[in-house]
Amino acid sequence: MSLEVDGVKSAVEITSHVDLEVLADVYRRVHAADLHMVDHSDPSLEDRLRWTAEAPGFEAAIGYVDGQVAGTVMGCPLPPDTLWWRDLTDVTDPELAVEWEGRTFAVCEAFVLPEFRKHRLGVRMMSELLDSRSEERVSLAVTETNTRVWHALQRMRFQHVGDLVPFPGWRSHRMLVRALPLRSSR
Numbered sequence: 037m038s039l040e041v042d043g044v045k046s047a048v049e050i051t052s053h054v055d056l057e058v059l060a061d062v063y064r065r066v067h068a069a070d071l072h073m074v075d076h077s078d079p080s081l082e083d084r085l086r087w088t089a090e091a092p093g094f095e096a097a098i099g100y101v102d103g104q105v106a107g108t109v110m111g112c113p114l115p116p117d118t119l120w121w122r123d124l125t126d127v128t129d130p131e132l133a134v135e136w137e138g139r140t141f142a143v144c145e146a147f148v149l150p151e152f153r154k155h156r157l158g159v160r161m162m163s164e165l166l167d168s169r170s171e172e173r174v175s176l177a178v179t180e181t182n183t184r185v186w187h188a189l190q191r192m193r194f195q196h197v198g199d200l201v202p203f204p205g206w207r208s209h210r211m212l213v214r215a216l217p218l219r220s221s222r
């Protein structure tokens with residue numbers, strides 16, 4: 037769907053076919069200042085993007101500005117044997133980490149080029165992607181230091197359900213969950 041905000045024309049496409057080289061290039065521009073960190077380098081960016089794109093049920097929202105990829109929100113459904121919740125701290129609900137088919141869509145990546153931020157592209161990609169899903173809830177992980185995004189997601193009624201370290205050496209991440217559809221008031 038196309039939209040113009042503050043003179044910037046953007047479009048969002050929902051797809052399961054993505055160009056991983058293009059997305060890796062955009063990711064490197066988004067995280068240019070932090071690429072030396074373990075969070076962005078081990079496992080390699082290429083491996084991470086490929087694992088997500090090859091997961092059963094994978095789907096992405098791709099954001100375009102002037103026909104060029106400006107960002108993405110992408111993820112996949114969690115299978116019953118997922119490692120998504122491994123080593124989660126402070127779990128109060130024993131059912132939280134139990135997965136069944138159709139329960140959870142995990143957002144694995146979300147990024148927009150700095151020059152195209154604040155034009156609602158992130159929110160549009162998120163809502164158009166999740167509108168196309170039939171799962172009961174969405175989950176994503178936010179680095180504990182990423183307080184701006186963490187507060188924005190809380191405003192979108194995501195709940196903090198615990199913390200974990202996704203891969204050895206990474207910073208701790210806050211694990212967030214929200215009921216779907218996004219339009220619901222739960």
Ligand SMILES: CC(C)(COP(=O)(O)OP(=O)(O)OC[C@H]1O[C@@H](n2cnc3c(N)ncnc32)[C@H](O)[C@@H]1OP(=O)(O)O)[C@@H](O)C(=O)NCCC(=O)NCCS
Binds near residue numbers: 146149162177178189
């Ligand atoms: C987070 C990000 C994708 C938002 O893109 P954007 O196009 O500027 O988003 P919008 O214009 O729709 O912004 C509306 C608000 O919702 C938040 N938001 C929008 N989409 C989001 C998404 N998919 N995930 C998390 N937060 C999001 C934004 O942070 C913003 O809050 P702010 O105004 O307090 O900064 C972008 O800032 C980015 O790429 N940041 C660096 C990477 C990152 O932190 N990714 C999030 C990992 S969970």
